[in-house]
Amino acid sequence: MMKNHKKSLLALVLLGVFGLSACTFDGSDGKDGVNGTDGTNGTDGTNGTDGKDGLDAGSVVTTIYKAADVTFTIEPADNTLAGDGTFALKFSVTAKNQAGVDKPLTGLSQIAIYSATAMPNATGDGPSTEWVNNGWAAGNGSSMYCTLDGTYSSRGVTGEACTLVEDPDNLGTYTGTWTYTDTAAPIMNASDDLTAPHRVFMRLYNLTDADGNAISGKVLSPVLDYIPSTGEVVESTGKDTVPNAVCMKCHGQSSDTGNIASMGPHSNYQGEQYCVVCHNPGNQPDAEDAAAGLVYDMPAMIHRAHGGEHLVELATYGFVQADRWADIAYPAPLDQCTVCHSTDEGMTTWKDEPTRAACGGCHSNIDFTTGEGHSSYTLAQADDTQCSSCHATGALSPVEAHKVGKRAEVSPLLTVEFTSATKAASATAGMQDVTIKANVTFNGATLADVADLSVLAKASTLMGNVDSNGEVTAWTSRPALTSGTLADGVLSLTATVTDAQATGTIYVGTEANFCVSSDEEIVACGDDTIDYMFDDEDPVGASSTVAFFDLDGGDAVSARFVDADRISVTEAKCNACHDSLDYIKGYRHGAYTFDQCMDCHNNKLPATHHPDVVYLGDDGNTVTTGVTFGNRDLVTVAHRFHNGNFDEIGGIYKDADGNVVGYPGVSNDCTACHKDGATFFADDGGLTSGKSSIAVSTDSNADGTFDAFTKDDTTYYVSPVAESCRSCHTSQSAAAHFSSNGAIMAEDANTSSVLPVESCSTCHAIGKSFGIDQFHKMQ
CATH class of the missing domain: 2.60.40 (Immunoglobulin-like)
Incomplete structure (x- = not known):
């Protein structure tokens, strides 16, 4: 088609040329030629084999651009997803087309349904209300599949699934039925409490973009929290005491899903409201995992994971930490519960209802069965009924014992x-x-x-x-x-x-x-x-x-x-x-x-205590890249440290593949630190800060450390935009790019503190074709 198209264009051009020539030179008779005969009309298109009109172009979509473009509608009245009744599923789903307009998403072939109940708990073991995964409670898996043929195959396992059918008269609307009469649908729990808040969500499979590429991240519906006995949708289950927004303070918000950006396990279920459906008291480690320090109930797991390397440091006191969390350097005081937890009414179970599991996440040195590590009195605890008597209020409460807010x-x-x-x-x-x-x-x-x-x-x-x-x-x-x-x-x-x-x-x-x-x-x-x-x-x-x-x-x-x-x-x-x-x-x-930090971390004071950039090699040894820095400017230091371009392995660093390890968010998410609406570049192409140079030390001592000031009392300067970008982009090609666009680099360091404005903003200012907002999250 492309070749024919080009030939057609060529024919039109030649025709135009010869047509223009006719204005200058007469033909043999000097007269216009006669008109040709009209062509015949084409035949009308036919209806589909079912006798119905075909779809208008653009009325539906079969592909998506990102997970956040998908919207679900599910009404409790149309569904029976709890208890021991007859399973019934109905939902509608739309996705944005290229113009950003919501259209029915047709052609789904597989989904998974998750169901949990915020179940009242009067056993004395655990909190007064706890999440119960209904699939597990019914003796099945954590979720159930729905497919076109009523069977599934996943991770080498095959089994029965609900049958998924799309309404041919209302595309984008789907129903699911359970056709196996000898078994109940896997998420239907006969012991369920239908008067308690329930949570249901779905995951969509096999979705691609228009080029056939798999969508990054899981495509999840929002959770539906409702009471099955009444169909009432509830705003609060009483269990979501740490909302996603709290986690996003460190982990960031995904532009693809709208949920938590950086949560690696399970390819990212992206939100606490999803996590608790599986990470609840019904999910306990086996003996081997427990001995390795692993816990899976949500409060215990989050406490243990964020305890990270601090619990490792306390190993001599009997504290246990799992290897997978041992390198985490928690960026806040570990004992400040309100970094994550709320003191708002209805969200204080973390301090009002202490439990062995939740506290044992950090206090992993305690054996509650024997009492070892539980005070000098070695207090064994068979259940949680006595926890509040000592720890709900007073000096031993979480707020007082952890000195919350005391700093x-x-x-x-x-x-x-x-x-x-x-x-x-x-x-x-x-x-x-x-x-x-x-x-x-x-x-x-x-x-x-x-x-x-x-x-x-x-x-x-x-x-x-x-x-x-x-x-x-x-x-x-x-x-x-x-x-x-x-x-x-x-x-x-x-x-x-x-x-x-x-x-x-x-x-x-x-x-x-x-x-x-x-x-x-x-x-x-x-x-x-x-x-x-x-x-x-x-x-x-x-x-x-x-x-x-x-x-x-x-x-x-x-x-x-x-x-x-x-x-x-x-x-x-x-x-x-x-x-x-x-x-x-x-x-x-x-x-x-920052005005205290500026005393050392300013663009006028050269030298740094951390000149080298290193990474962790595949063999576990530190590898020096040869890239060095000679300044402690606050921008440079902050970028370098948070992007793993420092001289230490631990906390935040890079691996042999260049991946940032230890940073809890997304490396190119500038909104984590920068103000909303930050522009960076002034009208003249310089920085809005007015910073025109950064002082650097260009020499080092025999031991590799940099002098407090450069030798011979001479201070050199480099371009500020390039140095800011170089603090993350340390490759040789990046350095060559900076130099070729007017930046004064360390090897060409100038003794003048007023340097020419680099041309970076010409291409990279926000809104430009190659603006930093095209490659970094800015809003």
Whole structure:
């Protein structure tokens, strides 16, 4: 057809040429030719063999583009999917066509139906309401198939299925019937409670896109929660206390399904509402799996999995962890239950109804049968009836025992409010004494003695210059809080800096942190006689805000790190997964905000403690790629670390195939960190942050570490867009692409801090043909 089509076009062109020629040269007689005879009409199309009209083009679809394009309709009144009645299934399904319009999805050949009941439980073993998979309860599998011929074959097993029929007069509508009279449909549970909330969902099989490619991810219907005895659809089963949105804070949301993006097991069932249908008390490990640390009931499994490497570290105390979860580095405090759990009414069974299984997910060192590990009294527990007597309220409740929310509560035990900064000539020529004053409270009262601060785990301050563009340069020497003098309750600190540094705007902050006793007081760290709430492994950062002062009496310039229009991320985005930046960096820095982080992680301070990029080889050994970085810019560091391009194997890293291991979300999902609507590029092609370069160190020491500053006191600079992209895209071809489009790379590092604008935005700005939104999730 293509060749004939091209010949037809050629004929038209030649015809046009000769036709135009006729305007210039006369024919032999100079007259127009006569018209040809009319052709005959074609015959009318015939109806199908059933005598009915054929389908209009585009009235239905047989393929889909992604799982989220499929919509289901299922009415409880049309179905009998519970109890011991006669099985009946009816549902309709549509999918979007190329124009994005919903059309009936015709031609389904196989589905699976899952059914579970939120069953009241009065046994004393487990919660008061628990999910029961009706297939398992009836002695069958976890689900049932429906196929065109009433049989199925899956994973080498064949069996009976319900018969799936599409309504020829209403395409996209299907019914299912169970034709085997000697057995009941597999999900029909005669012991079911038809007055309890039920959950039903379906999975569609054998769907492809228009090119015949299998659809990525499972195509699942939304869950239908209803009461079979009345047909009432219910909004809450009372069991969904951790909704998908909570999981998405770390795992992201899939653009293909709309559910949780990154959940690997079973090729991703993508949502807690689906998981609980199988991961419930009816799913218990055999002796071998249990000995290996595996648990399958949802609360226990999630606790155990997120316990990850922390439980491995506690192995000497009898804690057990399964190999498949041993490498997980949970990104938030493990004991902060409300990172996932809600305190809203009706969603608090996690703290009101403690059970052995749920608590044993993390507390895997306890043998409840013998009582070993269950307090110093070795309290054996035959069931869960006694759990609430000790753990529902009081000091042993989950909220109190895990110090839920306490980090934020005790942070104000130390407050530092910077109030002014002035300068005066120093005794040393060319130097100035900058005096900073601050109001300080210690253990809830105005600081009475500077010596009280000696118990702090860290008493550092953060100080440096802010230029007219909002860029910061840290001072190399800053006074600690403990070096100050106290007068009338005001702490005075003195920093001696050069005349050039004592000019214009400066920033002043602190990264002080401290240990806290169980009595909620600031105490010295490392004292074996103290019962700590927070010790030197997880100290608490002081409550303080970075302040800006102009030493020349003018208006202070705020750093770009606090300008909402110049920074594309927010602390709230980080805290959604990490709970608190103070926890992530707390053992070294009491830092909660980006303007504290900027003291080290800015584009003016070269060098890094993590220069190399490595990956885990197939043989289990670390492989050095040869790719290095010479800066600690916040963008570079954040991208590198979360994408596994660091110099350590553990936490987040890459394997030999380039896959990111350990990051809980999707690597190219920018929405995990970046603000909604972030654009990145300014009108001139530069960054909206105004950052025009990044300082780098181009040399390293014999041991491979980079100097704090480059040798000969010379600082070099690289292009900021390329360095941001290179922090994930580390291949040689990517580097060549950056260079060929105007980027100054490390090998060509420039001593000027103002570099030419790269041409990246020409192709890669949002909305362009090759915009970053075409390859990364931006909204």
